[in-house]
Amino acid sequence: MFTRIIAYSRPYWWRIFLAAAASIGVGSMDGAFAYLVEPILKKIFAGKDMFIFTLLPFGIIFLFLLRGVCRYTNDYFMRTAGQLAVQDVRNEIYKRNMGLSLGFFNRNPAGALMSRVLNDVSMMQEAVGNIITGLFRDGFSAVSLLAVIFYRNWKLALITFVVIPLTVYPAQKIGRRIKRLAKHGQEKMGEIASILQETFSGIKVVKAFGLEEREIAKFFDRNRDFYFFTRKNIKYEALSAPIMEIITSFGVAAVIWIGGNDVMHGRMSASEFFSFVTGMVLVYTPIKRLINSYNAMQRSMGAAERVFEIIDEKPEIVDRPDAAELERVGGNVTLQDVSFRYNDEYVLRNVNLEARRGEVVALVGPSGGGKTTLVSLISRFYEPNEGAVLMDGKDIRQFKLKSVLKQIALVDQETILFNDTLANNIRYGMPEATDAQVEAAARAAFAHDFIMTMPMGYETGIGDRGVRLSGGQRQRICIARAILKDAPILILDEATSALDTESEQMVQKALNNLMANRTTFVIAHRLSTILHADKIAVLEKGEIVETGNHETLLAHGGIYARLHDMQFQDSQKGDE
């Protein structure tokens, strides 16, 4: 895992190289400091050397100045390298996310995914940025200080050294805990993000049902859970330094005892001893920090695991290695013995359906019957478990996914508009479209007139204050988008069901323009919109139970006739 993270820093090697060089500077300065204690003490206090004494303050300032420059260089380049690497990780996780199939998004709430891209990657950043910085710098400091103390007195140094391995075991144990806790904590953060995402985007429903209190309580709850994991994390991290210090205190005590004895018996000079003690005291600091970095690294590894889970996620629907480009089709669509299930249960069973070029095929039936699922298979959002979907007689799985999607324009109930200008929203599927093309599409969608009443016409931003589009207006923007895409196959999934009768008529006219010369699959609640379909298929519990046109199905006297009678009565009531 760590090597994977490091791999992302590879493009920024020269920054890391500079930073590493600078950390050698910092480290050797630490070593020099400990080393110089001996000659300075000897010259000044034993030798009463005034010249060295006068130089001393300048020397100290110079040393720290040099150390400061190195430290800055080290920090700056290492952390920018970290940021750049993390930026790449964030880009990569987003790119991978976008490449995944719809099934993945059904399984993972949007908020939780957002949290991975934002929070987990940020936590991972610690590993790449701060920690590596520490690793280099503290590592070099430790090495140079150890060199000094070994030089001064290797026997004493060995005693110092012996306790260091003793700290490794608890450090590892604590580190593992921290990693696990961090992963759980980040899961909780994902849940928090999901609540935010759901309640902010569904705020109207929350308010309408007066459920603010309940949502707030839920949010408080998750936040407390998050604290729960973080608190444990804090506990272990806070424990780790004292534990290390207590263990090392044994080393310090032993060294002072034995070293002090040596000095008293004249086996070592006092200045050497102080140089040694300085080095020893100094060496514990970088080592302690190294252990802290290790803990922080474990924390970010927990987050990194979550990040790589997404990066490693394979899309369910991929191009075959020999996939060809599907040229613009004529518009014959065939479903051949198609069966499909999302999970265990079959949602479509042995569906056979054919739409010839330019035909309108209507899908009707009770909700949950599988209509949306059926058209999702035509768009290849999912692939059938059995059977095949053909376009112009060829299995769409032979072709590149992108080229299949080019054949289809989809308008459904969800009128998704992006925070951009009206023109760019219409242009969404065809960024290269000219203004004239955009306008032509808007006219055909009966959107031109209301767009012209907007403060800035086509350049009005959707997110702008005061710009509120009605459901019908939004729908007509989406239709204009589909018209501009000019695909041979059109899918209308309850495109008008969210609209009132008046805007429905408007949208219906727009749809009629859109449907001209295309093969159309239309799903609609109101049978009035499908009276003139060339073929009507009734889907119930995943099976096509009736097919025919309006007249034959009425004459047949089955489900369709019943649905028709029900609506006919309704509309008569409405007319009274």
Ligand SMILES: Nc1ncnc2c1ncn2[C@@H]1O[C@H](COP(=O)(O)OP(=O)(O)O)[C@@H](O)[C@H]1O
């Ligand atoms: N993403 C999904 N994951 C799992 N089951 C689903 C999913 N979408 C729909 N279903 C199930 O598939 C069945 C058919 O749904 P759908 O195609 O949306 O019906 P319709 O559009 O006719 O109302 C339903 O039982 C529904 O619960």
Ligand SMILES: [Mg+2]
């Ligand atoms: Mg549906």
